[in-house]
Amino acid sequence: MPAQFKDLVLDATDHHALADWWCAAMSYRRKDELSPPEDGWVRPVEWPVPIVDPEGAGPLIWIAPVQETKTLKNRMHLDVFGDRDELVALGATVVRRRDDEIEWDVLADPEGNEFCVFAPR
Numbered sequence: 001m002p003a004q005f006k007d008l009v010l011d012a013t014d015h016h017a018l019a020d021w022w023c024a025a026m027s028y029r030r031k032d033e034l035s036p037p038e039d040g041w042v043r044p045v046e047w048p049v050p051i052v053d054p055e056g057a058g059p060l061i062w063i064a065p066v067q068e069t070k071t072l073k074n075r076m077h078l079d080v081f082g083d084r085d086e087l088v089a090l091g092a093t094v095v096r097r098r099d100d101e102i103e104w105d106v107l108a109d110p111e112g113n114e115f116c117v118f119a120p121r
Contacts, residue, residue, distance in 0.1 A: 008059050008078070009048070011066040012111050019049035019063040021110055025090055026080065028061070029054050070112040078115040079104075087117060 012018035023029060031050040032043055043049075048064040084105045088094060095114055096106040105117045 005059075007050075007062055009062045009064050010109075010113055011070070012063050012113075013066060013069055014111070015049055015063045015065040016045070018109065018111050019051050021091060022061065022063065023051055025082070025087055025092070025109075026058070027054070028052060028058070031060070074114045077113070080115060080117055081120050082117045083120065084117050 010018065010022070019030060028051040031052045034052060034054060046065060048062045051061050051063065052058075084094070084097075084107065087107055091110045092107040094105065095108050096102070098105050103118070106114055107117055108114050
């Protein structure tokens with residue numbers, strides 16, 4: 001086996017704010033909140049922020065700090081089940097609404113990372 005899936009990573013110029021946004025959008029939590037290190041160690045603020053599904057169903061997502069802003073379309077993106085209007089109220093922007101050609105909405109998070117939103121199951 002050449003590779004096995006591990007985690008997802010999103011780049012962000014404000015990785016803490018984007019981690020908080022995705023936590024609110026997907027009911028995720030910062031990993032360190034759910035399982036703090038026993039020795040009192042604190043993750044340095046400049047390090048990537050791991051966020052997790054507290055139910056354990058979704059993948060671990062790292063929000064990694066980068067200096068450059070997003071300028072081009074993502075070559076890889078997230079697909080989520082959710083409510084477009086609720087995500088927009090949290091700060092997402094609509095890139096393309098579902099229509100006769102596509103059965104999902106394309107949104108962008110506050111840093112411009114596109115993701116597709118499918119109607120809730």
